[in-house]
Amino acid sequence: MKLLAVLFALLFANAAWNPARADCPLDLGRGTGLVIFSDHYMIAFRPDPLRIEVGEPFALVFNVCTKSGSAGELVVVDAVMPEHKHTMNYRPSIVSKGDGRFRAEGLVFHMAGHWEISIDVRAGEEIERLTHDYYIK
């Protein structure tokens, strides 16, 4: 079911945003990924390893695309548990891999439950925050 949702998101993303399609590959190398949008950005990402385990470090691999076609930058990645209002105990570092690709290293979800991943991006002066809800059992 989850996989179907992801595939749907990928198809929908590509269909809805044709201008960026050619320059914004959403397959991040394992045939799967999550996609989030705003008016200005489309971001595809996936965890590495694909399955996040409670208490185990993981990375997020990103492809950041902009509607204008200008270069997008991943500025900050973080996560909170909204219910308990606490962050991760770790601050991820971000490495640019070129062509809008980034890798955020050093995330750890130390508890099961609802985590809100925040992704701060910019393509110019203004930083925009996109979020994604992740539930880990």
Place this chain on the structure above:
Amino acid sequence: MRRRPLTAALLASVLVAAIVAPAAAQAPPDWSEAEIRLVGRHGPWPPPPARDPSNRISGTPAGIALGEHLFNDVRLSGDELMSCATCHQAGRDWSDGRALGKARADLDRRTPSLWNVGYSHWFGWNGAGDSLWSQSIRPILDPREMGGSRERASRLLREDKQLACGYERAFGAKPDGDDERLLVDAAKALAAFQATLVSPRTRFDDFRDALVAGDREAASRYGLAEQRGLQLFIGAGNCNACHLGPRFTNGEFGDIGIAFFVRPGEVDSGRLGGLAALAASPFNLLGRYNDDASGSSALRTQHVRRLHSNFGEFRVPGLRQVGRSVAYMHNGGLATLEDVVRHYSEVSPDRLHSDGVPLVRSLGLSAGQSTDLVAFLRSLDADPPPHPAPPPLCP
């Protein structure tokens, strides 16, 4: 309509209650698929042997043998009166049987058991150590504990023929003149030994395996109070939010409402101080003594963040063998498991300020629920086999 006399109705009710209530109390709890999944995550046990990539002799027989000899060697201490085994005794579940540690000085924290320590990623109550070997250096050098030195440790490895031979077998070279490196190598051998201390299987493990396998007959051997306590642990009690996985810990830190003050005017800042000590340590995993060329073992150290909320947080302990301790909490302030359960049942929300839904809250347990929870926790205990004397290093 004819009404039955009240006394007859009451009598009937009492009789029904007398027949039904014990049966209900004795019936094994139902386990939903979701609960079985949660219970399954507390195993299997034992896990594969712990391996530490930052320690090149982790898991090697020669490293483990050298470490066990050093663990019992009083010559590592400044006055040659204490070894690691003085406070971490095999016959006392690798602790000291005291509420608070006592070495060359009285200490402010309880001596943690070494059971399953090789599977941790933070060490010490405040997590000042990011590897078992770096944590093993701290008590050797601490003047309140063993009061040793790098010179003393390195001299021991160089001058004692058995230890020098054991060192050469473990590390593939004779001990050289670099005192600090030899101290680190001694600690790596100590860590290799400690990582072998894995607690035995328990009645809980048998139940967990039976439940996951759908073996109702085997599962029924687990006590009803224990089963009810386990349901509380993974359910309304939400204990598994932090006490998760096969070791019953997420390996991180929490503030559970224990007093900050160790004596009037002096506080134990817990994790906050631990992170400062970690950053200042030349032996942390970002330093030159990490044997892991991939760098993956240093990920947590590289990314850990210091938060104001770290003040008063202490490491979430694993719960295997928990009932065999003589005291509880980092400060040894609670004497029994019953006291611990009472603490969680009655903890004051005023002490645990939280902006969101607090993770630790007063559970308000009934007497029966408290008894069940204690019964479950005691099912995580088992008698370990006697620990044999270490083999000679170089017979």
